[in-house]
Amino acid sequence: MTSTEAAAIALHDCAALWSAGEVRAADVVTAACDALVAGLDTPGLRMLAACTRGEADYDIHDLLPPALAELGLTFHALGAxxxxxxxxxxxxxxxxxxxxxxxxxxxxxxxxxxxxxxxxxxxxxxxxxxxxxxxxxxxxxxxxxxxxxxxxxxxxxxxxxxxxxxxxx
Structure with a gap:
């Protein structure tokens, strides 16, 4: 597994944990930053990674679905x-x-x-x-x-x- 594949899985996992109420939105932003560092790069991922911890709770709802879609990852709606x-x-x-x-x-x-x-x-x-x-x-x-x-x-x-x-x- 390449580092970018591992980063994609880690981001997807963190997003799934967020949608299930297991982690905070700021954790997803951190995973997005890690994905960028690992070599994944899309406009939506950059926007998600640019969120501050204070913005994350509000902006993740709009930024996460397109960021995952650009990477070919599945977004799971809250409580799905x-x-x-x-x-x-x-x-x-x-x-x-x-x-x-x-x-x-x-x-x-x-x-x-x-x-x-x-x-x-x-x-x-x-x-x-x-x-x-x-x-x-x-x-x-x-x-x-x-x-x-x-x-x-x-x-x-x-x-x-x-x-x-x-x-x-």
């Missing part, structure tokens, strides 16, 4: 079902990159989606298993391994976020 799945995949990639522990990953998804999102159902069950470990003789390492395997399964649905929202599923 495809956005939830894209956010789960983004969190899975972050966990696999070491930004979240397996327990934090499972807990975060369980808290956000409960047992109601089919993509995260197994993780909700595994989060419950973490809670039960203190009452039994199970090993944290075993649950960590199962969460990691589930994160790999989720993250491998599609390697790159290009195309339509349906293609990401």
């Amino acid at each position: 079902g495809s956005g939830r799945e894209a956010a789960v995949k983004a969190l899975a990639r972050r966990m696999l990159a070491g930004e979240l522990t397996p327990r934090e990953f499972a807990f975060r998804l369980h808290q956000r989606y409960g047992h109601g999102l089919p993509l995260t159902e197994r993780l909700a069950v595994l989060d419950d298993e973490y809670d039960l470990l203190e009452y039994g003789d199970g090993a944290v390492e075993q649950v960590d391994a199962e969460v990691t395997a589930e994160a790999r399964r989720i993250a491998s649905h599609r390697a790159a976020p290009f195309g339509s929202a349906d293609a990401l599923g």
